[in-house]
Amino acid sequence: MMDNLRAASNSVVLKVILAAIMLSFILTGVGGYLTGGSANYAAEVNGQEINSANFEQSFNNERNRLQQQLGDNFSQLMGNDAYIKQLRQDVLNRMINDLLIDQYAAKLGMAIGDDQVKLSIQNSPEFFTDGKFDNAKYRDLLNRVNLAPEQYAEIVRKQLLSQQVVRAFAGSDFALPVEAESTAALIQQKRDVRLAPINTAALAEKKEAMPSDEQVKAFYEQNKTRFTTPESVKVSYIEVDAASLGDGLTVSEQEIADFYQKNKPMYIQKSRFNYSVIVLDKESDAKAVLEQLKQGGDFAALAKEKSIDKDSGAKGGDLGWLESTAIPDDILAAKLTEKGQLSGVIHSDLGYLVVRLNGSEEAKEKPLADVKKEITQALLQDKSYEKYEDLQTKMLDATANDKFSLDGAAKAAGLKVVETDWFTRDDVPQALNYPEVTQAVFGGELFGAKGAPGANSDLITVEGDRAFMLRIAEHRPEAVKKFEDVAADITALLKRQNITEMARKQAQELVTALQAGKGDEALAAAGVKFGDKQEVTRFSDDAQISDSVFALPLPKDGKPAFGVASDMKGNVVLVALDAVAPGKLEDKQAQAVTAQLAQQNGSMALDALINSLRAQAKIKIGEAAGVK
Numbered sequence: 240m241m242d243n244l245r246a247a248s249n250s251v252v253l254k255v256i257l258a259a260i261m262l263s264f265i266l267t268g269v270g271g272y273l274t275g276g277s278a279n280y281a282a283e284v285n286g287q288e289i290n291s292a293n294f295e296q297s298f299n300n301e302r303n304r305l306q307q308q309l310g311d312n313f314s315q316l317m318g319n320d321a322y323i324k325q326l327r328q329d330v331l332n333r334m335i336n337d338l339l340i341d342q343y344a345a346k347l348g349m350a351i352g353d354d355q356v357k358l359s360i361q362n363s364p365e366f367f368t369d370g371k372f373d374n375a376k377y378r379d380l381l382n383r384v385n386l387a388p389e390q391y392a393e394i395v396r397k398q399l400l401s402q403q404v405v406r407a408f409a410g411s412d413f414a415l416p417v418e419a420e421s422t423a424a425l426i427q428q429k430r431d432v433r434l435a436p437i438n439t440a441a442l443a444e445k446k447e448a449m450p451s452d453e454q455v456k457a458f459y460e461q462n463k464t465r466f467t468t469p470e471s472v473k474v475s476y477i478e479v480d481a482a483s484l485g486d487g488l489t490v491s492e493q494e495i496a497d498f499y500q501k502n503k504p505m506y507i508q509k510s511r512f513n514y515s516v517i518v519l520d521k522e523s524d525a526k527a528v529l530e531q532l533k534q535g536g537d538f539a540a541l542a543k544e545k546s547i548d549k550d551s552g553a554k555g556g557d558l559g560w561l562e563s564t565a566i567p568d569d570i571l572a573a574k575l576t577e578k579g580q581l582s583g584v585i586h587s588d589l590g591y592l593v594v595r596l597n598g599s600e601e602a603k604e605k606p607l608a609d610v611k612k613e614i615t616q617a618l619l620q621d622k623s624y625e626k627y628e629d630l631q632t633k634m635l636d637a638t639a640n641d642k643f644s645l646d647g648a649a650k651a652a653g654l655k656v657v658e659t660d661w662f663t664r665d666d667v668p669q670a671l672n673y674p675e676v677t678q679a680v681f682g683g684e685l686f687g688a689k690g691a692p693g694a695n696s697d698l699i700t701v702e703g704d705r706a707f708m709l710r711i712a713e714h715r716p717e718a719v720k721k722f723e724d725v726a727a728d729i730t731a732l733l734k735r736q737n738i739t740e741m742a743r744k745q746a747q748e749l750v751t752a753l754q755a756g757k758g759d760e761a762l763a764a765a766g767v768k769f770g771d772k773q774e775v776t777r778f779s780d781d782a783q784i785s786d787s788v789f790a791l792p793l794p795k796d797g798k799p800a801f802g803v804a805s806d807m808k809g810n811v812v813l814v815a816l817d818a819v820a821p822g823k824l825e826d827k828q829a830q831a832v833t834a835q836l837a838q839q840n841g842s843m844a845l846d847a848l849i850n851s852l853r854a855q856a857k858i859k860i861g862e863a864a865g866v867k
Contacts, residue, residue: 280861282331284338289331291863296390298330303665320464328866337397339852344400351399356392359399378702382672429776429820430788433769433799435749435813437742441766443734448741450733458729459722466720469663474680475645476671476709477634477654481627488626490618498614499607506605510563513597514570515556517541518548518590525584525591532581538595547590557597570594627706630654631698634708642694648708658712673701676709685711735809742811746803749813753801769815781807784814791816 281294305326344350360366366377381391442448450458459466499506515538519525528541539555546552573582575596585592630652637651638644649656659668664681671680679685679696687693692711699707745765752761762768779785787804791814794800800816860866 279863281864282335282861283857283859284335285342285856285858287338287342289334289338291861294331294334294863297334298327301326301330306665324866327864331860331864331866335853335858336849337401339849339856340401340404341397343848343852344404349400349403351396351403355399356396359395360392382674387674427776427821428789429774430816431772431818431820432775432788433772433815433817434784435762435767435769435815437746437811437813438766439738439742439810442738442741442745445741448734448737450730450737454733455726455729456722458733459725463719466725468715468718468720469665470681470717471661471663471715472680472711473659473661473713474671474709475656475658475712476707477645477649477652477656478670479627479630479634479652479654479706481623481704484626484630485619485623488619488622490615490622494618495611495614496607498618499610503604506610508600508603508605510602511560511600512563512566513560513599514558514566514575515539515542515595515597516548516551516558516570517546517556517593518551519545519593520547520590522584522586522591525593529581529584529593532593532595556595560600624704627704631706635698638695638708643692643710645695645708645710648695661713661715671707671709675699675701676707679709680711685709686714687711739805739809739811743803746811746813750801750803753813753815767813769813772817783807784812788814788816793819 279291280288281291282289360377361372363372365380366372366374368376378388381388386394517525517528517538519528524545528536528545531541532538539557542552542554542556546556551558567587569585569587569592570582573585573594575582575594578596578598580596582592582594585594633651634648637647641647645656657670659671662668664677667677667680671677676699679699685693685696692713695710696708699709701707749758749761749765749767752758775785775788777785777789784804784806787802791800791802794816802814802816804812804814806812
């Protein structure tokens with residue numbers, strides 16, 4: 240009940256803010272999740288489908304993530320059919336695992352409600368502006384990654400549900416201190432090494448480093464998919480933005496007055512009552528307070544001193560003005576009618592209340608002056624939306640007989656036709672970066688024959704107050720680059736591969752010579768020299784060198800162990816491992832490692848759960864997965 244009292248006493252501004260937040264989620268569909276199936280599914284898990292659209296969206300998201308992570312190396316990977324097939328399989332496996340956890344959580348009665356999803360999104364710092372949730376920023380960020388709000392909400396729900404299951408398993412394990420000590424000895428181990436880079440400049444001068452014309456041509460023929468240019472378009476479009484149509488619109492005094500007269504019931508201030516309350520645990524305490532008040536005690540002082548409800552108590556018990564429909568039944572039953580009148584002791588679900596009526600106001604009509612600003616804004620919004628709908632009608636009428644030009648529609652609406660530069664599905668211009676627009680552009684229905692411009696689109700409405708009409712000005716389908724255009728790049732690539740292979744072969748020969756005690760002569764002949772001693776840990780900057788160093792056997796009898804490695808720049812190096820020192824941890828570090836091991840043990844339990852669920856599940860892979 241007290242929550243109701245506080246909510247009722249909030250200002251109108253707060254109610255408007257809360258309503259705006261709730262409305263934003265309703266309009267964007269945060270409460271709705273992806274549903275429905277398709278005959279062309281990616282997988283079926285215990286009778287529940289992973290449809291092709293969701294799978295392709297997940298695959299594209301993973302592909303975009305890898306592109307940002309790998310940079311120039313990404314195009315090489317995308318040209319490898321086996322890699323693409325494995326990537327699709329990995330994405331599908333993750334989706335199947337997520338669905339299995341979802342089904343298992345449902346079986347256990349675990350669930351994530353819409354309110355939890357909303358709260359998680361509202362509390363995400365990436366959507367904050369000036370420390371508060373910014374719905375416009377939220378919508379903009381989702382548009383940038385081509386995600387509809389309901390899709391993002393489903394992602395959040397699955398993350399929260401997975402976390403719930405993970406906590407159930409990861410929190411159920413532990414690790415012994417001795418495990419932490421032995422793990423620290425390995426994790427914090429230090430190794431003293433010397434590195435000797437292979438002289439690739441000398442190898443590059445050798446004849447065998449250069450690939451033949453036949454090899455270059457054969458590589459092109461076998462890897463044409465690596466040399467494709469993505470589908471790209473130029474788009475002409477007209478944008479109608481309801482928010483911008485209010486500029487220049489005015490509302491007359493007569494229009495305001497007429498609206499006020501026609502809608503007076505909207506501007507009636509309902510009867511209101513102002514109460515103060517003191518909340519106590521015991522009936523005897525409430526009776527004592529009531530007696531003090533009857534003897535002239537100060538209500539506000541007693542509320543601050545004795546009320547167990549800290550919020551109202553801090554305000555001297557004041558609940559503010561409440562409309563008659565918002566007054567709780569317990570207080571209404573006290574039938575307070577006179578200013579300053581005290582109730583008896585009221586028994587409620589919060590405890591025992593003593594209430595005072597501070598004042599009341601009869602229902603009254605709000606004067607025009609008080610609501611003029613509100614009416615003006617409403618009329619301007621109506622006019623703006625009328626203009627928005629009128630312009631759309633004019634555009635549709637203008638293109639009814641001319642579906643291959645936007646000029647008539649632009650002239651009829653008084654708007655401009657904008658033309659973009661070339662862009663692909665992965666770099667849609669910000670102005671057009673809405674899922675509905677992207678689907679229309681690359682869906683195929685707007686393409687003309689043989690690359691010619693196609694017909695105008697229908698009006699595409701986004702966000703409820705913005706619309707686009709567009710057409711494809713130029714279209715380039717995905718195509719393989721000509722051999723002449725990529726021959727030089729292929730030659731350079733094959734040459735680098737040949738040099739690397741020659742370097743690894745030479746390095747292995749040098750390792751053999753070093754192990755046989757003939758290393759000095761072999762090193763001198765190859766122009767290779769070891770550098771100064773350096774310390775390598777598992778956390779060194781060059782992870783590739785570190786991994787290779789820790790894969791070497793331990794040195795024996797005071798003699799170094801030798802091996803071959805590649806550094807992060809791709810250079811081939813000889814490695815001499817001279818000494819190994821075990822790692823140690825301080826107390827706080829040991830505690831952290833113990834906790835991490837416990838979490839790892841819990842993760843292993845979760846992996847075992849997933850493996851068990853997969854073994855028991857009925858999983859059918861569909862053609863849309865593209866992994867068969």
